[in-house]
Amino acid sequence: MHSIYKEVLRFRDERNWKQYHEEKDLALSISLEANELLENFQWRSSEEAVAESKQNIKEEMADVLIYLIQMADKMDMDLEKEVLAKLAKNREKYPVK
């Protein structure tokens, strides 16, 4: 398991938060954090948003990944394996010309 996975799960377990982590709430949280990421871009060009809010953009990206890791753990899923499987599927769907 990658070290960030271990750190995310350790953070959760030290606080005994796993008991609250239903799949529905984790999926909802991924979406909410993705929207917090989007908020950085509202009414701005990409260039303006990155120039003015790069730190917050990074933190919201991290929040999305933190919830993804927790949801993968809840579902006994190997996230890295699933990403590789999906990339293989995408390669078939979108072949290099």
Ligand SMILES: [Mg+2]
């Ligand atoms: Mg956030």
